[in-house]
Amino acid sequence: MDAPKKATDALKTWVAEVAARTRPDHIHWCDGSDAENRRLTDAMVADGTLTRLNERKHPGSFLHRSDPGDVARLEDRTFICCEDEDDAGPLNNWKSPQAMKAVLDPLFEGCMEGRTLYVVPYVMGPPGGDAAKVGVEITDSPYVAANMRIMTRMGRVALEELSRKGHFTKGLHSTGDLSKENRYIAHFPGEDLIMSFSSNYGGNALLGKKCHALRLASVQARNEGWLAEHMLIVGVTNPQGQTTYIAGAFPSACGKTNLAMLVPPQADRAKGWTVETVGDDIAWLRFGEDGRLRAVNPEYGFFGVAPGTSEDTNPNALASCRANTLFTNVALRPDSTVWWEGLSPAPPECVDWLGNRWTPKSDHKAAHPNSRFTAPAGQCPSISDRWQDPEGVPIDAIVFGGRRSRVMPLIFEAFDWKHGTYLGATMSSEKTAAAEGAVGELRFDPMAMRPFCGYHTADYWQHWLDVGEKGGEKMPKVYHVNWFRRAKDGSFLWPGYGDNMRVLEWICDRVQGEGDAIETPLGYRPTREELHMDDLGVNAEDAEALFAVNREDWLAECNERDAWFDLFGDRLPAELRKQNDALRQRLG
Ligand SMILES: Nc1nc2c(ncn2[C@@H]2O[C@H](COP(=O)(O)OP(=O)(O)O)[C@@H](O)[C@H]2O)c(=O)[nH]1
Ligand SMILES: C=C(OP(=O)(O)O)C(=O)O
Numbered sequence: 001m002d003a004p005k006k007a008t009d010a011l012k013t014w015v016a017e018v019a020a021r022t023r024p025d026h027i028h029w030c031d032g033s034d035a036e037n038r039r040l041t042d043a044m045v046a047d048g049t050l051t052r053l054n055e056r057k058h059p060g061s062f063l064h065r066s067d068p069g070d071v072a073r074l075e076d077r078t079f080i081c082c083e084d085e086d087d088a089g090p091l092n093n094w095k096s097p098q099a100m101k102a103v104l105d106p107l108f109e110g111c112m113e114g115r116t117l118y119v120v121p122y123v124m125g126p127p128g129g130d131a132a133k134v135g136v137e138i139t140d141s142p143y144v145a146a147n148m149r150i151m152t153r154m155g156r157v158a159l160e161e162l163s164r165k166g167h168f169t170k171g172l173h174s175t176g177d178l179s180k181e182n183r184y185i186a187h188f189p190g191e192d193l194i195m196s197f198s199s200n201y202g203g204n205a206l207l208g209k210k211c212h213a214l215r216l217a218s219v220q221a222r223n224e225g226w227l228a229e230h231m232l233i234v235g236v237t238n239p240q241g242q243t244t245y246i247a248g249a250f251p252s253a254c255g256k257t258n259l260a261m262l263v264p265p266q267a268d269r270a271k272g273w274t275v276e277t278v279g280d281d282i283a284w285l286r287f288g289e290d291g292r293l294r295a296v297n298p299e300y301g302f303f304g305v306a307p308g309t310s311e312d313t314n315p316n317a318l319a320s321c322r323a324n325t326l327f328t329n330v331a332l333r334p335d336s337t338v339w340w341e342g343l344s345p346a347p348p349e350c351v352d353w354l355g356n357r358w359t360p361k362s363d364h365k366a367a368h369p370n371s372r373f374t375a376p377a378g379q380c381p382s383i384s385d386r387w388q389d390p391e392g393v394p395i396d397a398i399v400f401g402g403r404r405s406r407v408m409p410l411i412f413e414a415f416d417w418k419h420g421t422y423l424g425a426t427m428s429s430e431k432t433a434a435a436e437g438a439v440g441e442l443r444f445d446p447m448a449m450r451p452f453c454g455y456h457t458a459d460y461w462q463h464w465l466d467v468g469e470k471g472g473e474k475m476p477k478v479y480h481v482n483w484f485r486r487a488k489d490g491s492f493l494w495p496g497y498g499d500n501m502r503v504l505e506w507i508c509d510r511v512q513g514e515g516d517a518i519e520t521p522l523g524y525r526p527t528r529e530e531l532h533m534d535d536l537g538v539n540a541e542d543a544e545a546l547f548a549v550n551r552e553d554w555l556a557e558c559n560e561r562d563a564w565f566d567l568f569g570d571r572l573p574a575e576l577r578k579q580n581d582a583l584r585q586r587l588g
């Protein structure tokens, strides 16, 4: 297939070079049209890659069962390949660009023989805006191409944007043999290039998302004075009609999508509170002409965690993925509808994510814990009118949150930006199924960017401090939340989900200069009355436990933070150590 007219010479040359190396049988330039999507999905149904779902209940939707060994991001196999190892920092795997290519080039040699090479041009960010960035992913996976069409503005629109912008980020992906030995997700910030081999999992293979919009974009953002963050963006409007936009950084599978699509409880709606979704995973933040930080969602779809999503917990996500959705590794019911743990009571029988018959008596889960839906953002009932605003929305508050069963209170407010940067830098969270490894293990995950920052984390923190200097008084307020603190019996102390609205309302009140607060060593916290905890059925004892600051635990936490900071050597901004000392002093 010939290159489309709009393709630049640089793009045509690159495609020709890649084709010469990978030797595909065919080349297909994706245009992003419905007709093309139909051809791709029909072919995948025919060869068993996809299963067509119930046309009435899930129109235009399909199930994909991945290779059983390819179900999550693989951090061990993810590399930052800058020239100088020191610039990758202690949290990234590093290989020199030369060494990495010496490994990858032979793997890519001839890897597309017998396959079709898809050229997938895409735009991250609202087209036409300053924030928008063009990328081109070359892949031999039609499943990846079909997912990219949902997650990004893909095809013609991207080539048009390319003709305006000229530059594009290169992403080269091949399914390879799906073995872990050959799995590499490699980033070359110096060449604006990604090479990904032997995984088709979202975070490893949909290169516009974590690889481009976070790892490479974080490096560009540092160089250009903006922020590329692992954050949801949500708008909350109070009964007076004032809208507060909040950006929230939570590690993978810690509640971003849920918070972005929150449905306020009936009582709050009756008072006049509403919530709108701008983005659920990534935010690009830059200063507007008014000197305030403005955020765009660079994505076009949601790559959401299926388990736990239900009419009760997240009806907006369910509505988003009713149609035109690709499901990966969920269970299939006899009527060709999907099921996962937490959606509804278990069906008497279904086919599990591995393709085997499953009943409630089975000894394993029907859906993989990291099973996902890929759904168009425009289908979300709560999507904001401004979600594609090229200027972005002004951010009034930034919320950090981890999954902590102990120690960390429900919510507190930072004293100022520097203290907020410290809260982000010392975030920690229990590991989830979104990446391979031991689920539940506590680890530091600064700004929820541990797996996604494309350079030295200490330099990244310094960048946060610099951005704060630049923004001065106009910077957002910063908060820390934890929905996951547990009672002695192991149950969650906080009802979470829609009831997180109470926390958002307090944040809005604070931003508007209202809302009572109590000063604690950690920061400002709301009173129990502010959160209307009695209405939620949170008793006084649980409320106490949700906010408890145990001095011994916190002194231990300070010591762990010192040891954590030691990892970063003399690149660590002195301000962060100072903040830790100040906390220790406030604890007494
Ligand atoms: N207990 C509790 N679980 C939550 C809450 N919000 C999300 N979750 C669960 O955390 C998991 C990941 O949530 P999700 O919003 O998809 O996280 P994301 O990957 O950060 O977007 C799902 O199983 C949710 O049901 C909450 O407020 N409380
Ligand atoms: C997309 C991913 O994560 P999340 O949406 O859970 O942040 C991922 O882990 O690949």
Ligand SMILES: [Mn+2]
Pocket: 253, 256, 257, 280, 281, 303, 304, 305
């Ligand atoms: Mn999510």
